[in-house]
Amino acid sequence: MxxxxxxxxxxxxxxSNCYPEVTAALAHPVIGHLDPVFIERLDNTCEGLRTVWGTQNARTLPLSVTGSGGMEAAFVNTVDDGDVAVIAVNGLFGERMCEVARRCGANVVRVDHEWGTPIDVERVLAAHPRPKVIAAVHAETSTGVLSDIASLGQNKGDALFIVDAVTSIGGLELLADGWGIDVGYAGTQKCLGVPPGLSPFTMSVRAFERRIRNPRSWYLDVGLLGGYVGAASGSGRTYHHTPPVTMIAGLEAGLQRILAExxxxxxxxxxxxxxxxxxxxxxxxxxxxxxxxxxxxxxxxxxxxxxxxxxxxxxxxxxxxxxxxxxxxxxxxxxxxxxxxxxxxxxxxxxxxxxxxxxxxxxxx
Amino acid sequence: MxxxxxxxxxxxxxxSNCYPEVTAALAHPVIGHLDPVFIERLDNTCEGLRTVWGTQNARTLPLSVTGSGGMEAAFVNTVDDGDVAVIAVNGLFGERMCEVARRCGANVVRVDHEWGTPIDVERVLAAHPRPKVIAAVHAETSTGVLSDIASLGQNKGDALFIVDAVTSIGGLELLADGWGIDVGYAGTQKCLGVPPGLSPFTMSVRAFERRIRNPRSWYLDVGLLGGYVGAASGSGRTYHHTPPVTMIAGLEAGLQRILAExxxxxxxxxxxxxxxxxxxxxxxxxxxxxxxxxxxxxxxxxxxxxxxxxxxxxxxxxxxxxxxxxxxxxxxxxxxxxxxxxxxxxxxxxxxxxxxxxxxxxxxx
Incomplete structure (x- = not known):
């Protein structure tokens, strides 16, 4: 059909529906991933993502997965067997975080909330004295609730702070650096007005330095993906996988549209x-x-x-x-x-x- | 830009360049992943993929990753700590298989070949008496070599047989069922004439029954993905992740074009x-x-x-x-x-x- x-x-x-500029970009002729035109497009896309994330992180890029794959990337790069992950659960996507973290080997400490209510920052912070990571959903797609990510991030202590921004990025205030977000993942198909298929991702230097080396996932290893977008210091660009060039053209167009408005x-x-x-x-x-x-x-x-x-x-x-x-x-x-x-x-x-x-x-x- | x-x-x-029907489909309006129109599109796509794979496998679907993500899906669902994986290496993608399998915990037995030569079936079969999996690349993109997958598959014994068909699917003879392929992954951006961004994937019943339960990857867990395409027996369709609806429309159009020709x-x-x-x-x-x-x-x-x-x-x-x-x-x-x-x-x-x-x-x- x-x-x-x-x-x-x-x-x-x-x-959601796409911006018309996005639809137009998706119909452009395909170009190779090593083409200078594409390299510039990928750089533009990463730069646009930094703006909507509110970050200066060099490691800000569109992962070649949907938002749920971005969730997996966040955990597989930060937790391994026995690491403590405190996860705030106030809806389906907090639940999913627990399952994804558990599969990565984490010792999950879940902090449950009634669906429809925001995250209780004090309870989350009190859940464990020394977690490796604390994770929370900014905008819960399952319940329509916005939580106070800034308060969590500014009081995270030594933990790495992971945030799901799938339903906030591009449409709501999001200040990854200002709020102390160490690892953020999102989707393209909500406020960005781009089809689903990529996960805007960002990782702080602090998180990168404390990342899992040789994580279980080769495809989502940020140690390799830094080279893919040329963010690995001093080493230039390295081949990792063939990027979804068409979807990235669509994302670039969406970001340009948003920034122009x-x-x-x-x-x-x-x-x-x-x-x-x-x-x-x-x-x-x-x-x-x-x-x-x-x-x-x-x-x-x-x-x-x-x-x-x-x-x-x-x-x-x-x-x-x-x-x-x-x-x-x-x-x-x-x-x-x-x-x-x-x-x-x-x-x-x-x-x-x-x-x-x-x-x-x-x-x- | x-x-x-x-x-x-x-x-x-x-x-490669795309078929014009694909480019047209990518510019269609986005529809929701629960829309009856999309459900039919996903079913058509899986059916078209069965034809180009040469398989009747119910679990034949476009994974929401690129070809390299498909490789990861093949291993994360079949090998766990200590499982023996015999891998034929006659180019870059055989090398990559070893690294991906190692990260999944496999005990990798690699069988090296000079680049530019095909896989030596006898050496691969003799490499280990009882491997959990044997893996090989059908069409090595790094060297331009075609290997005899049928002979390997027909003599695999008890092992599960994993095949990379990235550069053969849609353009070369490929008979997953006839050749004894248990798990196959491919890409869309070669002979199928569709942009990169999806991995056509197939898994036999035999492999599904011997799969890793609760694998490290939630995103690529075929136990969950069967439900996503309605292939889990008797249980209907279940939500897993939001599929990349636009890319799937492109893939459907490419498959329809190929089957019409x-x-x-x-x-x-x-x-x-x-x-x-x-x-x-x-x-x-x-x-x-x-x-x-x-x-x-x-x-x-x-x-x-x-x-x-x-x-x-x-x-x-x-x-x-x-x-x-x-x-x-x-x-x-x-x-x-x-x-x-x-x-x-x-x-x-x-x-x-x-x-x-x-x-x-x-x-x-």
């Missing part, structure tokens, strides 16, 4: 869209899921009203309006919806459209 | 282009690198003539003709060239163009 040109409004938890303006656009959506949903009489004061602008969680069939509403939206919104995750699969206003979709028209369509769909379902 | 529309003839070892015709086209190129290079007085009778049609290696500056010739080709060919790999970096005729480039016009341009470039350099 290669000719299906189905066009959707992607108002789920990701992927202005990162502050893009973040303001996300805040405005999120606030308008949340106000509109409440005006419709719906109840938001995430704790007030800790709601993500980029992704809103809302409770399915009693007696309403969640799946039927989503099906109606898809079939009548070509609109995708998300179900909940885990035990909230049928009881919440997740509505994203990310990337190019973070605007007033998207808010008005999804509110109107949701109202009709609830009535019809 | 998102607007650079540099167009190249990609006659190196990959990426006819896999036999596509393979014949690759054979004809490779034979014509090799004959033409020899008529120019150049010497081929790979052993006669074991030369890949998709990728030809040729010795740089004495006194000729390899890099200067390649630069001339790029700057005057927008043609990319490859340098050699490893110790042959400066002494051989690698010329690919893959995917849409496997045709008479490409052969004539690259021969004429190379002649001019050697004179000019």
């Amino acid at each position: 290669p000719q299906v040109l189905t066009s959707r409004f992607l108002f789920g938890p990701g992927p 202005g990162l502050d303006s893009v973040q303001a656009r996300h805040r405005a869209a999120g606030a308008a959506l949340q106000a509109g949903l409440q005006e419709m009489g719906l109840e938001l899921f995430a704790d007030e004061g800790h709601r993500l602008p980029s992704l809103t969680t809302v409770k399915v009203p009693d007696g309403v069939d969640s799946a039927a509403v989503r099906r109606h939206l898809l079939e009548h309006f070509s609109i995708e919104i998300g179900s909940g995750a885990g035990k909230y699969a049928a009881s919440i919806w997740r509505i994203g206003m990310m990337g190019p979709n973070a605007n007033a028209a998207s808010v008005t459209l999804v509110l109107g369509a949701l109202k009709e769909a609830i009535s019809a379902a | 998102p607007q650079v529309l540099t167009s190249r003839f990609l006659f190196g070892p990959g990426p 006819g896999l036999d015709s596509v393979q014949a086209r690759h054979r004809a282009a490779g034979a014509a190129l090799q004959a033409g290079l020899q008529e120019m007085g150049l010497e081929l690198f790979a052993d006669e009778g074991h030369r890949l049609p998709s990728l030809t290696t040729v010795k740089v003539p004495d006194g000729v500056d390899s890099a200067a010739v390649r630069r001339h080709l790029l700057e005057h003709f927008s043609i990319e060919i490859g340098s050699g790999a490893g110790k042959y970096a400066a002494s051989i060239w690698r010329i690919g005729m893959m995917g849409p480039n496997a045709n008479a016009a490409s052969v004539t163009l690259v021969l004429g341009a190379l002649k001019e470039a050697i004179s000019a350099a």
